[in-house]
Amino acid sequence: METMFHPGLASIVGIGELKTSLDIGGKSSLDLMAEAAALAIQDAGLLKNDVDGLLVTPPSEDSYFLWPSQVAEYLQLSPVFMNMVELGGASAAATIARAALLVDAGICKNCLCLSGGIWDKQVFNTLEGKMAVMSQAEIDYDLPYGPMGFNSSYALIARRHMYEYGTTPEQLAKITVDQRINAMANPDALFKKSITVPDVLASPLIVDPLHLLEIVRPCNGAAAVLVSRFSPSEYNNHPPVTIRGFGEAYTHNSIAYAPSLTESPIKMASSRAFQMAGVEVKDIDLVSLYDCYTITVLISLEDIGFCPKGEGGKFVENTDLTYTGALPCNTHGGQLSCGQASFAGGMSHVTEAVRQLRGEAGPRQVKKNCLAIVNGNGGVMSTQCCLILGRGKA
Amino acid sequence: MTDYQDTYWQYISSGKLCLQFCPACAQYIFYPRELCPNCLQSGLEWKEVTGKGLVYSYTIVHVSALPDFQEETPYIYALIELAERIRMPSNLINCSLDMIRVGLPVEVAFIERNGKTLPVFKPIQEVFETSNKPKNKEGAS
Numbered sequence: 324m325e326t327m328f329h330p331g332l333a334s335i336v337g338i339g340e341l342k343t344s345l346d347i348g349g350k351s352s353l354d355l356m357a358e359a360a361a362l363a364i365q366d367a368g369l370l371k372n373d374v375d376g377l378l379v380t381p382p383s384e385d386s387y388f389l390w391p392s393q394v395a396e397y398l399q400l401s402p403v404f405m406n407m408v409e410l411g412g413a414s415a416a417a418t419i420a421r422a423a424l425l426v427d428a429g430i431c432k433n434c435l436c437l438s439g440g441i442w443d444k445q446v447f448n449t450l451e452g453k454m455a456v457m458s459q460a461e462i463d464y465d466l467p468y469g470p471m472g473f474n475s476s477y478a479l480i481a482r483r484h485m486y487e488y489g490t491t492p493e494q495l496a497k498i499t500v501d502q503r504i505n506a507m508a509n510p511d512a513l514f515k516k517s518i519t520v521p522d523v524l525a526s527p528l529i530v531d532p533l534h535l536l537e538i539v540r541p542c543n544g545a546a547a548v549l550v551s552r553f554s555p556s557e558y559n560n561h562p563p564v565t566i567r568g569f570g571e572a573y574t575h576n577s578i579a580y581a582p583s584l585t586e587s588p589i590k591m592a593s594s595r596a597f598q599m600a601g602v603e604v605k606d607i608d609l610v611s612l613y614d615c616y617t618i619t620v621l622i623s624l625e626d627i628g629f630c631p632k633g634e635g636g637k638f639v640e641n642t643d644l645t646y647t648g649a650l651p652c653n654t655h656g657g658q659l660s661c662g663q664a665s666f667a668g669g670m671s672h673v674t675e676a677v678r679q680l681r682g683e684a685g686p687r688q689v690k691k692n693c694l695a696i697v698n699g700n701g702g703v704m705s706t707q708c709c710l711i712l713g714r715g716k717a
Numbered sequence: 718m719t720d721y722q723d724t725y726w727q728y729i730s731s732g733k734l735c736l737q738f739c740p741a742c743a744q745y746i747f748y749p750r751e752l753c754p755n756c757l758q759s760g761l762e763w764k765e766v767t768g769k770g771l772v773y774s775y776t777i778v779h780v781s782a783l784p785d786f787q788e789e790t791p792y793i794y795a796l797i798e799l800a801e802r803i804r805m806p807s808n809l810i811n812c813s814l815d816m817i818r819v820g821l822p823v824e825v826a827f828i829e830r831n832g833k834t835l836p837v838f839k840p841i842q843e844v845f846e847t848s849n850k851p852k853n854k855e856g857a858s
Contacts (some may be wrong), residue, residue, distance in 0.1 A: 450783060450784055453783065463722060463748065464747075466783075467830065467835050468794055468808045468835075469781060469783055469785065469786035469792060469808065470806060471780065471794075475778060478776035479774040479776055479796050482774045482776060482819065486819040486820070530777070530780070530794075531776055531779065532776075533776075579805065579806050580748075580804065
């Protein structure tokens with residue numbers, strides 16, 4: 324469908340991201356988010372008062388009530404538009420899509436997309452913590468059978484993909500291994516030890532067929548992105564990065580009630596994003612794909628169209644996904660090597676794509692850096708937001 | 718508790734697996750609710766179903782944080798597709814970790830857990846059709 328969106332009119336002018344950590348030393352999500360916001364504003368060469376839009380992802384530990392207002396109060400901002408975006412892991416990418424709309428429509432000049440969270444083991448690994456992220460239907464008709472949160476749901480997907488297409492544990496493990504090579508070139512990665520496919524398969528089986536090293540590690544962190552109207556000069560000496568298009572799609576909440584376990588709404592989301600941007604999958608130079616589990620990356624690659632459905636296993640086996648490879652994927656190491664700082668885990672895919680498109684990724688800089696696709700995935704392949712980002716003017 | 722939650726569990730307590738059915742759409746609905754998710758009309762009927770299905774997918778949970786399951790690992794957590802084309806999360810009984818596979822024919826059974834009757838599934842020999850056909854029929858499980 325034709326939209327009134329102008330590809331490339333909105334651009335990313337600033338990014339700020341804290342190094343993820345396992346011990347946060349007595350800080351809150353708000354503290355971390357404020358630090359990241361300051362970094363993004365500084366990166367853009369703007370002043371705090373230039374920020375007139377605020378889109379936040381939900382808090383990990385504080386009350387949801389009036390959350391955007393709580394954040395604006397801490398930052399002493401007085402935005403003309405603010406909102407909270409709750410689409411699980413897709414929230415961060417979705418703030419960028421919404422900011423692009425606000426800037427495109429002339430509602431906001433400089434929209435701050437802000438995400439952060441701390442990890443509280445005491446909450447995360449309890450019945451109460453598990454129930455906090457479940458729907459009433461899941462609590463009533465799923466919880467009595469011992470699901471292990473998202474772990475067991477993604478394991479159902481992986482098992483079904485293996486059954487339908489013969490995908491192997493070795494092929495899934497290759498994704499962790501390639502992303503770890505990327506992480507070894509990222510000083511800010513949480514895990515930087517070299518690993519092999521046998522290492523991944525030797526790590527404990529948590530929810531068969533998924534091993535420990537195929538599952539994200541929850542951690543603490545925050546990230547911020549500033550979206551503004553494209554202007555050839557105002558990028559504080561960074562090459563401009565423009566938002567060419569986005570696409571979203573939703574088909575289910577719980578995987579038990581999804582139309583398919585192995586084909587995700589990413590197919591529709593990415594197709595909409597490509598259409599809006601006027602580009603095709605073959606034009607993409609690098610990918611930043613939400614990687615809560617290895618199987619998520621494999622299905623994303625299939626559904627975006629890098630290989631036919633069902634051939635994701637062979638594709639990752641035969642494709643170098645590192646920053647020197649044929650299809651650089653999650654060049655920061657992804658969440659699988661940087662950890663998942665609550666909702667900010669999804670923002671890391673945006674910030675890394677921006678670094679690469681600017682040519683500021685240092686030792687892990689990819690050679691071809693004109694066009695990137697970013698995907699945010701929430702729930703169990705439930706909520707999807709694809710962004711097409713490009714270097715320079717559209 | 719809503720009326721439909723209550724009705725579902727009352728049937729379960731009496732050893733019957735009953736699902737809601739929309740006469741207008743001629744389709745079964747799970748999980749229970751007030752309106753048909755297809756036509757958004759009320760008037761859903763309860764029907765007892767065959768309770769037969771196939772294992773659509775499964776995982777063997779090795780690490781669990783849930784109080785009722787911490788001591789039960791490794792255990793099977795499965796998604797069952799009923800003959801009525803409805804998928805339900807569940808557990809399997811009388812099924813060893815060696816027996817479990819995608820496509821395994823199963824039938825409903827009832828167990829008591831924490832003073833509540835729960836529908837679970839047990840392996841059966843019968844062969845029958847659901848939509849559960851692998852695209853690649855030689856697919857490994």
